[in-house]
Amino acid sequence: MSAARRVVAIGMGMGPQHLTPEAVRALRSVDLVLAFEKGSHDPLLEVRRAVCADHDVRLVVVPDAERDRRESLDGPAYADAVADWHERRVAAWAHALAEHPGDVGLLVWGDPGLYDSTLRLLDALGGRFELAVEVVPGVSSLQLLAARHRLVLHDVTQPLHVTTARRLPEALAQGQRNVVVLLNRRVDLAGLGVEDWTMWWAANLGAGGEQAVAGRVRDVLAEVHTARERAEAADGWVMDLYLLRAPDLGGVGADEDAR
Numbered sequence: 325m326s327a328a329r330r331v332v333a334i335g336m337g338m339g340p341q342h343l344t345p346e347a348v349r350a351l352r353s354v355d356l357v358l359a360f361e362k363g364s365h366d367p368l369l370e371v372r373r374a375v376c377a378d379h380d381v382r383l384v385v386v387p388d389a390e391r392d393r394r395e396s397l398d399g400p401a402y403a404d405a406v407a408d409w410h411e412r413r414v415a416a417w418a419h420a421l422a423e424h425p426g427d428v429g430l431l432v433w434g435d436p437g438l439y440d441s442t443l444r445l446l447d448a449l450g451g452r453f454e455l456a457v458e459v460v461p462g463v464s465s466l467q468l469l470a471a472r473h474r475l476v477l478h479d480v481t482q483p484l485h486v487t488t489a490r491r492l493p494e495a496l497a498q499g500q501r502n503v504v505v506l507l508n509r510r511v512d513l514a515g516l517g518v519e520d521w522t523m524w525w526a527a528n529l530g531a532g533g534e535q536a537v538a539g540r541v542r543d544v545l546a547e548v549h550t551a552r553e554r555a556e557a558a559d560g561w562v563m564d565l566y567l568l569r570a571p572d573l574g575g576v577g578a579d580e581d582a583r
């Protein structure tokens with residue numbers, strides 16, 4: 325029986341400056357890195373290309389499967405579209421693994437454990453190949469958001485809820501009062517009753533066009549929209565996230581050392 329194929333999911337943070345020594349060791353230990361290419365202009369592929377060049381690792385680029393990104397897709401239709409996309413990505417990876425022997429590295433944006441499908445795809449691939457999967461953690465956008473705003477993400481004794489823009493209304497309806505929101509197509513808080521909450525927002529963390537804005541929602545939302553456009557103009561892409569906190573929980577991160 326053939327030995328299991330070694331695959332290492334390597335958290336790369338938001339760029340070469342965030343690669344930990346453990347990530348560098350993992351990168352240097354593989355024979356090649358597989359990376360998806362999204363469309364003809366994929367700036368994050370270029371970041372991966374730079375990382376591989378820095379560490380002298382071969383990069384094999386796999387064209388990504390098309391994904392249905394219509395905003396009108398509702399809950400079940402959205403889940404179906406994602407499942408269909410994952411299936412076609414698994415097929416693409418299976419093909420690439422069969423073509424390119426050796427230990428494989430996958431450079432995962434941020435941390436593999438936060439809103440990333442790499443490990444699920446590897447689970448699905450496990451049905452076709454015997455894989456020995458390793459995971460190296462990376463600096464996540466959540467950690468960078470906290471660092472840029474010198475912020476403790478949770479108030480003393482209070483929980484932190486992490487969700488997506490799609491599910492923010494549901495989180496607020498459930499009574500969540502300290503919420504990090506990722507995967508925004510835009511920052512739209514109209515009708516959510518959070519004008520008096522505080523938001524700590526950041527875009528393109530770690531990139532040249534990085535932006536950060538903090539303050540009461542009613543005071544800073546227009547500035548957030550402008551800063552978002554600035555980030556996109558500077559880098560040619562935009563990714564952002566923010567912490568939204570209810571007024572009674574305080575405006576700035578509480579001092580944990582006061583316990």
Ligand SMILES: C[S@@+](CC[C@H](N)C(=O)[O-])C[C@H]1O[C@@H](n2cnc3c(N)ncnc32)[C@H](O)[C@@H]1O
Nearest residue numbers: 434435438439464465506507528529563564565
């Ligand atoms: C698919 S998730 C990947 C998260 C990633 N695994 C991590 O650890 O941060 C993509 C979302 O993460 C956030 N994100 C990723 N990179 C970012 C960056 N450089 N600046 C701000 N937010 C970012 C955005 O909310 C984006 O829509």
